Amino acid sequence: MIEAVGLTKRFGAKTAVDDLSFQVRPGHVTGFLGPNGSGKSTTMRLVLGLDRPTSGRVTINGLPFRELANAQRHVGALLDAKAMHGGRRARTHLLATAQLSGIPEKRVDEVLGVVGLQDVARQRTKGFSLGMGQRLGIATALLGDPQVLLFDEPVNGLDPEGILWVRNLMRRLASEGRTVFVSSHLMSEMALTADHLIVIGRGRLLADMSTQDFITHNSAGFARVRTADTDPDGWDTLGSVLSRAGGRVLKEPDGALRVTGLDLPRISDLAHAAGVRLWELSPHRASLEEAYMRMTQSSVEYTSTEDPRAELWEPEPLSVPKWEEEADAALQVPQAGFFAPPPPGTGGRPFLMPTSPGELAASPPAHSPGPAHSPTPVHTPAQKPEDTR
DSSP: OEEEEEEEEEETTEEEEEEEEEEEOTTSEEEEEOOTTSSHHHHHHHHTTSSOOSEEEEEETTBOGGGSTTGGGTEEEESOTTOSOTTSBHHHHHHHHHHHTTOOHHHHHHHHHHHTOGGGTTSBGGGOOHHHHHHHHHHHHHTTOOSEEEEESTTTTOOHHHHHHHHHHHHHHHHTTOEEEEEOSOHHHHHHHOSEEEEEETTEEEEEEEHHHHHHHTSOOOEEEEEOTTOTTHHHHHHHHHHHTTOEEEEOTTSOEEEESSOHHHHHHHHHHTTOOEEEEEEOOOOHHHHHHHHHTTTOSOOOSSOGGGGGSOOOBOOOTTTHHHHHHHHTSOOTTOEEOOOTTSTTOOEEOOOSHHHHHHSOOTTOOOOTTOOOOOOOTTSOOOOOO
């Protein structure tokens, strides 16, 4: 198990890791997520004793890495696929590492077979592609048959077959009771591979929970509804009906309606009663990417002038004269089940928007000013997200 307690690392005036505490438990693939510059690589270097923390501590099975006897037998890591001597042959690179740790030579050939490099074992690594370098780095991490494994972007440069192989390898290693800690920017791959997620932003903990809980707590579910194109007033009529029934109705750029507060059978019944034909009625299933974007939007250091994450915000509310007042009134009340990202430093537990009048009265304003690491303001659907860059 990997355990960090109050882990902090400063480089001059810059704080790369800020009071970070978490546990990576055996038997699971734990994904380590965060924007560029969030402190992921620094954290992994601290785990492996490559950097010393300014304060706090991080241990592996109860001991700092530097105090582990024959650490190669306990911990395997891939941090940089190109961190090897280009003039060495692949087998020679592994053999030198094995000899330093007292690992038998036959293990070198075993791991070459595991990663599929047995046919190029005598080629010099300077001629390796990025994907081949990744495979050799994974072989180096597996060499000592360790119980704790750390991988930083292990699928970078791999083809689809290689990505599938890494995914299955990670899951197999975890099923054997090993501790597997994987950093990656590929959300689709993390959704398929990781059982648990640790998410950081600007060096601080944002979330520490199961993958499914993370998706559920940091994304808003809704129904997508589209009326028949042959009925141009259909969306107007349906919007009014759904609003009166207590739903929140927003129009998406492609003309479909986004509805929350009503389940699909209820929407279908209301449309039928209003004589509106539907061409689409489907549930929105949140992805890890969407949940991650919502969680980390205030922690991104480098954003372009045209930010693609903007499309993940709720669109503008419909402005239809026939039911504008009804929709606006409904939109002012946060609906149960709408979650906002947790503030940094609170253990990553998301909080539910208040729903009762008493809770609303006791809640602080959503847009009150705060420190640099305060959570992203929660925007009511009637508002347009402010430019926080």
